[in-house]
Amino acid sequence: MAMPPVTATSNPALNVTMNGLPASSRYAAGGPRPPFGTINALFFDAVERYDRADALSTKGRGVWEPISHRTILERVRRTALGLAELGIKAQDRVAILSENRPEWLIADYACICSAITDVPIYPTLPADQLPYLLNDSGARAIFVSTADQARKVASIRSEVPGLQWIIGFAATEADGCDLTLADLETKGAAVDSAERATTFKRDALAVTHDQLVTLIYTSGTTGNPKGVMLTQDNLYSNVIATKTSLQVSTSDLALSFLPLSHIFERTGDYFLFANGVRIAYAESIDTVPANMSEVKPTMMMSVPRLYEKIYARVVENAVAGGAVKQRIFFWAKSVGERWADEKLAGREPAGLLALQYAIAQKLVFSKLKERTGGNLRFFVSGGAPLSPEIAKFFYSAGLIILEGYGLTETSPVISTNTFEHYRLGSVGRPIPGVEVMIAADGEILTRGPHVMRGYFNLPEATTDAIDAEGWFRTGDIGELTDGYLRITDRKKDIIVTAGGKNLAPQPIENMLKTNKYVSQAVMIGDKRSFPIVLIVPEWDQVEKWAASQGIRWTSRAELLAMPTIEKKMEKEVKTQLVGLASYETPKKIALLEHDFSVERGELTPTLKVKRRVIDKTYKPLIDSLYQE
Incomplete structure (x- = not known):
């Protein structure tokens, strides 16, 4: 290549x-903007232009099963007609709580082709974070993937009075759903016809470029999530502009595994679909290495x-x-x-x-x-x-x-x-x-x-x-x-020490994470006399090393408390921190037993560190380092 x-x-x-400074350090523009347009137009154009038997693929019963453009179009239309039969109309909001799978794409296109605003929710979010998102958005219905996700929503349903329908992809009424996606498509199929197909396409293509497509709640590192309003043209312009930057063709195959609730993967999948690239949905994040070997993607x-x-x-x-x-x-x-x-x-x-x-x-x-x-x-x-x-x-x-x-x-x-x-x-x-x-x-x-x-x-x-x-x-x-x-x-992450030194922690944390013994690293030091770093070890590596040294332990907490392990981790951290100024270099490290998590509020759903939360959560430990 x-x-x-x-x-x-x-x-x-x-x-x-600008302001007397050279523009090369102040300003850059990518050229003329793409014409106004809609994701709906890209969808129908892709179905008609490529009409391939393997537009999508997913692994079921141990084999990769293809899904054609025609099947996708039919299921999108019938899902949209089913939503209309439930009384859900243009401008209403419908949430999607699911891992990556073809049904996510089908529900998404069904909503936006009907001028319904969908609200993607990260499947990793705990149940107690759902009511705010559903109430703030005013969601009338929610698509859920599995029985676990359905039960999660059912457990907080009484807190969301405006939620009328829970629709399961692989979940059923026994899990707390009101109906399944198959039931919804059956409702749509009952009123489907050649005339309805024509009307559906005409109405979808008539949706204007300024129509609201989605409300995506930013996880943020402080305060309540905020609903980001993205329009048809916001997303369309991004897809068209990206097309000039990334050259792809119908011979390409992409493995999709980032959450479609993440705007990066979602706009990326719009881009792939619009360009006739085959999309294979990974079984899970854990199976990505195996899935790469199986589907042999050309891009990811x-x-x-x-x-x-x-x-x-x-x-x-x-x-x-x-x-x-x-x-x-x-x-x-x-x-x-x-x-x-x-x-x-x-x-x-x-x-x-x-x-x-x-x-x-x-x-x-x-x-x-x-x-x-x-x-x-x-x-x-x-x-x-x-x-x-x-x-x-x-x-x-x-x-x-x-x-x-x-x-x-x-x-x-x-x-x-x-x-x-x-x-x-x-x-x-x-x-x-x-x-x-x-x-x-x-x-x-x-x-x-x-x-x-x-x-x-x-x-x-x-x-x-x-x-x-x-x-x-x-x-x-x-x-x-x-x-x-x-x-x-x-x-907001810039650390200002008590001595007035400004530190950018992310580059230093990234340096540390290239070490095979380090899983996660977070620097702390705002308004403190010097920076320190909290380290979550890469346990597989640490335990292998400990075993090679003849060390015996009964728990990870016991292992972390051993002076030999502390010295080993300190040495590994120091070897990574090359070329830093003295004031940038963490003076002490603390080892943590567990990874930072979304569930405990330490990470956003996009895995960004909530530095202030971590500073507060581990305050006794952090304070002890400075007291020493």
Whole structure:
């Protein structure tokens, strides 16, 4: 696969100046915006244009079963007609609480083709967080996937008086549902006809570009979730603009495993469907490695955690394979880095380096490609910062990760790296129609058709987020160089020590998570004399090491309390913290037995750290480190 060199932008918009500063560090624009349009139009166009037998696939009874475009259209229409038979009409809200599966897509398209606003809910959320979302949105019905999800909703139904229908994908009345999706489709089929099919399509295509498609509740790190209002054109413009950045074809196959309740995967699936790319739904997040080997995808979208785990597993296998295998691996890694440096500088590696790289591919990197199924053309990364070290490793192996950037409020894509315009450590350049500007305090601002209509029922919060000229405040801190955007941290995450030093914790946490003994890392230090870091060990690795040292233990808590383990983890942390200023370097570490979790409120459903919650939850432990 041809790998992209670094190229500078030629965008004429960068020739302007702002506040006397060079525009290249202040402003970038991705070019003209796409024309107005709707997701509905993309849906019908894809069904008619591609009409393939394997538009989607899902694993059932141990085999991957295809679903055709025609079947999808029929089920979408009958689901929509069934909703109408229940009395649910345009402008009403309907929630979806489900893991990824074809029924999610069917329910979604049924709603938006009927001008019903759907409300996706993360399937990992505990029951006590559901009433607020359902009441605030005014959802009249909710689709649920499994018996567990149905029982979750049934347990809080008395707290949601406006909820009239619980509709199960694989759940039944015995689980608390009022009817199943099959029942709903049967209702729709009873009134379906050739004339209704024509009317359904006509009405769906008549939906205007400013029609509200979805309310997505941002998890946020403080306060109640806010309902982000995204319109047809918000999503349509993002799909069309992304099409110019990511080249795909009908020969591509994508493995979908991120929650469709996450705007990254959802807009991504709209993009894939609109371009005739086959979509295979992973059985679960845990089965992604096995599913990659089975379906052999050519592309995948993921948050950085997947790449961190793959990288850690590769390093672990190399280190555990004996001295010879270990030497070969690190030799190949070094060769790959030098090869990558040449490619990224726009030069073609030649001579001895080219020969060494061919050997490294055969001995090491080909094994990594086999783990992904053998056909992968590229990954797409979003949702959180990706470690440059990991991105470079994959790049040197011939598996490029195209890192992008966006938020729920921006539909989501603001910028992305592409094959033609790629810069390691950046999140690429703005996509067509999108403008980006860096404010005086370093905050990233963006403007364009991708910016949400606003927050549902929260006019003041909307005004705070979007100024009179249409610039949306992202809350992220970043830099622009030659039109390429780099994210340095979240504005609210910046740590200001008691000595007045400003620290950006995310890059440091990402450095730590590349160590195979570290699962999670969170820096603390705001208004404190120095920073510390809370570490959740990668237990498989720690326990293997402990066993190799002849250590015996009965519980993980006992293991963590051992001075030998504490010293081992301190050593591993220190080896990762290279090149930091003294004031940036965590002075002490604390080891935690359990992963941070969504259920305990320590992580958002998109797995972002709620630093303030963690600071409060572990306050006695944190205080003890400073008292020492």
